[in-house]
Amino acid sequence: MPWSPFRKLTPYADAAKQRGVVVHHLNIGQPDIETPxxxxxxxxxxxxxxxxxxxxxxxxxxxxxxxxxxxxxxxxxxxxxxxxxxxxxxxxxxxxxxxxxxxxxxxxxxxxxxxxxxxxxxxxxxxxxxxxxxxxxxxxxxxxxxxxxxxxxxxxxxxxxxxxxxxxxxxxxxxxxxxxxxxxxxxxxxxxxxxxxxxxxxxxxxxxxxxxxxxxxxxxxxxxxxxxxxxxxxxxxxxxxxxxxxxxxxxxxxxxxxxxxxxxxxxxxTDLPAAYFDGTKAEYHRRRDLLVARLQAIPGVVCPVPSGAFYVMAQLPVDDTVVFAQWLLESFQHEGQTLMISPAAGFYATPGLGRQEARLAYVRNTEVLSQAMTCLEKALAEYPGRTA
Amino acid sequence: MPWSPFRKLTPYADAAKQRGVVVHHLNIGQPDIETPxxxxxxxxxxxxxxxxxxxxxxxxxxxxxxxxxxxxxxxxxxxxxxxxxxxxxxxxxxxxxxxxxxxxxxxxxxxxxxxxxxxxxxxxxxxxxxxxxxxxxxxxxxxxxxxxxxxxxxxxxxxxxxxxxxxxxxxxxxxxxxxxxxxxxxxxxxxxxxxxxxxxxxxxxxxxxxxxxxxxxxxxxxxxxxxxxxxxxxxxxxxxxxxxxxxxxxxxxxxxxxxxxxxxxxxxxTDLPAAYFDGTKAEYHRRRDLLVARLQAIPGVVCPVPSGAFYVMAQLPVDDTVVFAQWLLESFQHEGQTLMISPAAGFYATPGLGRQEARLAYVRNTEVLSQAMTCLEKALAEYPGRTA
CATH class of the missing domain: 3.40.640.10 (Type I PLP-dependent aspartate aminotransferase-like (Major domain))
Structure with a gap:
């Protein structure tokens, strides 16, 4: 039975928080949207x-x-x-x-x-x-x-x-x-x-x-x-x-x-009016547009525009997103902040695939996403394992 | 994958209710005790x-x-x-x-x-x-x-x-x-x-x-x-x-x-006082005593005194409790009432065992249990498949 592929990063996130660093969780699919x-x-x-x-x-x-x-x-x-x-x-x-x-x-x-x-x-x-x-x-x-x-x-x-x-x-x-x-x-x-x-x-x-x-x-x-x-x-x-x-x-x-x-x-x-989804969908839509625009503006990042759900998969100019994700939590901060991402290797069954990809969830508001993207941009500029 | 062994009886219980018969459910472990x-x-x-x-x-x-x-x-x-x-x-x-x-x-x-x-x-x-x-x-x-x-x-x-x-x-x-x-x-x-x-x-x-x-x-x-x-x-x-x-x-x-x-x-x-259990336990204890006393008073019924949980297993003087349980629902009533029991064959893996045994749950109040026992007593007197 395999561990959750993302479990290994959690202690590094906890340690970062204990050092007083704000960790933006773009790694999980837990929305901040109010339950009706x-x-x-x-x-x-x-x-x-x-x-x-x-x-x-x-x-x-x-x-x-x-x-x-x-x-x-x-x-x-x-x-x-x-x-x-x-x-x-x-x-x-x-x-x-x-x-x-x-x-x-x-x-x-x-x-x-x-x-x-x-x-x-x-x-x-x-x-x-x-x-x-x-x-x-x-x-x-x-x-x-x-x-x-x-x-x-x-x-x-x-x-x-x-x-x-x-x-x-x-x-x-x-x-x-x-x-x-x-x-x-x-x-x-x-x-x-x-x-x-x-x-x-x-x-x-x-x-x-x-x-x-x-x-x-x-x-x-x-x-x-x-x-x-x-x-x-x-x-x-x-x-x-x-x-x-x-x-x-x-x-x-x-x-x-x-x-x-x-x-x-x-x-x-089931009794909610159909219009209920208009609000949440519009909110996620805004978040997607912001996240994709910010990702595409970072040199070396490849990011298709996802049409649904609330995730973006991006290819990052790094040696290995597992190493990079840990480095983000362990060795990086920008103005007291960093971000947590999901290395994509955990989403593939074929060994070796997904090493340059990561999933980012847009389940936080645009302000948080914007701060997280500033962190990512700075981090990629500094990261020793940058490849492109 | 096996069906629940008791599922076959449900349509007969539904049919009895549709005929206006009150079915006392001694077959299930769903207590009537109030959730605190x-x-x-x-x-x-x-x-x-x-x-x-x-x-x-x-x-x-x-x-x-x-x-x-x-x-x-x-x-x-x-x-x-x-x-x-x-x-x-x-x-x-x-x-x-x-x-x-x-x-x-x-x-x-x-x-x-x-x-x-x-x-x-x-x-x-x-x-x-x-x-x-x-x-x-x-x-x-x-x-x-x-x-x-x-x-x-x-x-x-x-x-x-x-x-x-x-x-x-x-x-x-x-x-x-x-x-x-x-x-x-x-x-x-x-x-x-x-x-x-x-x-x-x-x-x-x-x-x-x-x-x-x-x-x-x-x-x-x-x-x-x-x-x-x-x-x-x-x-x-x-x-x-x-x-x-x-x-x-x-x-x-x-x-x-x-x-x-x-x-x-x-x-x-977990914050309930320890005394909470005194009340529920005393209630189940009363029910057990009543149910066991009534069962033991019925000719041909063998019923050990169970020390815990809220079930009694009894041996009934019948050919097969699967047949008897269905007959109770399909062909019997006493003053507009009958009872539903769990034939014990469903609790055994060894084929052929439990054919004369049935489980009765004491999750209803003593009045209901008493009425159900009166039904059982009358039913066993009438049942064509009686063996002893």
Whole structure:
């Protein structure tokens, strides 16, 4: 079982803070956006005498309202197609356990969400990476490359769309290529759509928007980012494939029920007006524009414009972003500040890839981002391992 | 992956209710005891702007207070030994994933908690049952029988103490036999102590009270029953074995954090006065006494007196409790009432065992229990499959 790839940096960040240095955390996906007060109020004003188990699949009322939410984004599912989970994390675990047998393989475009390898270990399955490249803005790898790695053990393709860590939003054409591949080889398409609401330039296309894929798609979802409620641990596994739904339901029965208080929160969130997202999306959009503009202005930095989520992947003019990230925390400060970034090696399965790339999250306000970018600019000018 | 063994009865219960029959649910471990209002208030009055991820191991403040709670029950652990989990369920899963490799074996006295086989499937490990018998009040099976089934793949013994479903509380002498066995064969002792607070006649002995076992014990815990907060999904994995703690922590990082709101609840619960348990324990004690007295008064029923938890296992004078449980829902009523019981076959791994036994939970008040016992008495008099 692997450690989180980013854990090694934490002691250096703690040490920097103890020296009085302000560390701007661009390494994590924890937004500073307020959790909607009306949503918290639903929990805080609920009349609860006994906090009982909910049904294993989640409260019926919440599942019905979630179905309404999905209908609102053009995903035609019913309450019965939805299994409420403890965060998107549990949805990922249940999907792997339900769709793959131990020893089976799953194709995943890399760079990918850093926790996927741990879920693969937990479920006893193998990740087969296919590489996206910064030169192509981290677009979907050529479908022929994905087809080439299919073996008799391949059971699924796992995508994250909009993508963490790249911010890339897959186009309908790309998703239709993936669909055709899944149909040709009878593969599941596990689609992690945690960042659905955050598409700035590109239209959002869900795996469940694809015609002919009802029996193949398992959607992995969470309210963590949608409503800035990461700590609630409230997610969903959505599929119209009844055989998969049935197995996933057995895993849900195993742990009796998903978190109860968080379901009240999730249900209240479905009552937010559609305009709620206008505000948060506009805020992230501003942040992205600032972060990308500042990155592109730094000599030697290569940074595609990400169309979604709230991450930027940048290529830095350094020997190794693992070394650089540690140096930022250990040996650098500018006016009492520094920043923490995520070295991209942790997002790749292929050894050696991502050594010059890092992920930066724009989950802090523009003032913080601006200060962090000034730090990065100064740091790259000073860094002894600078390469370009 | 197996279905919950009790799922088949649910449609019959629903149908009975639709016919207007009152179904007394003695089949489930969902107490009617009020969740302490001060504990709910801690969540409901919390000042939350952004519901952020907690640390993967849980909030430090909660872990420190949990350590204090454990110290209070004579378990000498520090905050660092505690991993906060999404219910006891996640603690069970993480323990299996952390202590056993796929294909390894785990010895479990049967009858056992009905979800253990599902966790074993999820973790890819095998349950090796050793049978407890009603004739011995479901005491620990002879240690020689447990030793006989040890193979090179055996890595752990899993016990539930106080026991679900039998209510048996293992004595210190029994636990010391288990300890010696674990030490002789270098096995982990996974100890599910969800019902710690509910010992009526026997003293409670934790696996972590056993000398010399610090490197072997993994305690699986939950606040579900302790504070009647099943829906919170708040548990803990506790171990002084640093290697196990480290691997479990990696699984915790995989799912980022345990439920946040429920941690506030759990933390507030540690502030309840020790006298809190006097009230709930006395209530369950009354219920046990009533249920056991009523069961023992029914001709042909065999019912040991359980010393802990809130379950009774009884042998009924019927052909098959699966058939009888369905008949109770489908074909029987007494003054518009019937009851739902858990056929014990679902608690055994050995095929054919438990066919005359059923588990009855005393999680409803004495009036309900009394009505349910009247139903059972009448039902057994009428049941066509009666055997004695």
């Amino acid at each position: 007060p009306s949503v918290l109020a639903a929990v805080q004003q609920a009349d609860i005498r006994v906090l009982e188990y909910s049904p294993s699949a989640g409260y019926d009322s919440y599942r019905r309202k979630l179905a309404g939410y999905y209908q609102g984004v053009g995903i035609d599912v019913a309450a019965a197609d939805i299994l409420v989970t403890a965060g998107g994390s549990e949805a990922i675990l249940f999907a792997l356990l339900s769709c793959l047998n131990p020893g089976d393989e799953m194709i995943v475009p890399e760079p990918f969400y850093g926790a996927y390898p741990s879920f693969a270990v937990a479920a006893g399955v193998h990740i087969v990476p296919v590489t996206s490249h910064i030169g192509q803005d981290y677009a979907l790898p050529p479908i022929a490359e994905m087809e080439r790695v299919i073996t008799p053990r391949t059971r699924a393709i796992l995508i994250c769309n909009p993508n963490n860590p790249t911010g890339y939003v897959y186009s309908r054409a790309e998703l239709e290529q993936v669909r055709d591949l899944c149909l040709r080889h009878d593969l599941f398409l596990l689609s992690d759509e945690a960042y659905r609401e955050f598409c700035y330039d590109a239209p959002y296309v869900s795996a469940l928007h694809l015609a002919g894929m009802d029996q193949h798609v398992v959607l992995l979802d969470t309210i963590s980012k949608r409503y800035s409620a990461c700590g609630a641990r409230m997610g969903a596994l959505v599929t119209k494939n009844q055989a998969v739904a049935e197995v996933a339901h057995k895993f849900a029965q195993m742990r009796v029920s998903p978190p109860g208080l968080a379901q009240l929160l999730g249900e209240a969130a | 209002p001060s504990v709910l208030a801690a969540v409901q009055q919390a000042d939350i702007r952004v519901l952020e991820y907690s640390p993967s191991a849980g909030y430090d403040s909660y872990r420190r207070k949990l350590a204090g709670y454990y110290q209070g029950v004579g378990i000498d652990v520090a905050a660092a030994d505690i991993l906060v989990t999404a219910g006891g369920s996640e603690a069970i899963l993480f323990a299996l994933l952390s202590c056993l490799n796929p294909g390894d074996e785990m010895i479990v006295p049967e009858p056992f908690y009905g979800a253990y086989p599902s966790f074993a499937v999820a973790a890819g490990v095998h349950i090796v049952p050793v049978t407890s018998h009603i004739g011995q009040d479901y005491a620990l099976p002879p240690i020689a029988e447990m030793e006989r089934v040890i193979t090179p793949r055996t890595r752990a013994i899993l016990i539930c103490n106080p026991n679900n479903p039998t209510g048996y509380v293992y004595s210190r002498a029994e636990l010391e036999q288990v300890r010696d066995l674990c030490l002789r064969h270098d096995l982990f002792l996974l100890s599910d102590e969800a019902y710690r607070e509910f010992c009526y006649d026997a003293p409670y002995v934790s696996a972590l009270h056993l000398a010399g076992m610090d490197q072997h014990v993994v305690l699986l815990d939950t606040i579900s029953k302790r504070y009647s907060a099943c829906g919170a999904r708040m548990g803990a994995l506790v171990t002084k074995n640093q290697a196990v703690a480290e691997v479990a922590h990696k699984f915790a990082q995989m799912r980022v954090s345990p439920p946040g709101l429920a941690q506030l609840l759990g933390e507030a619960a």
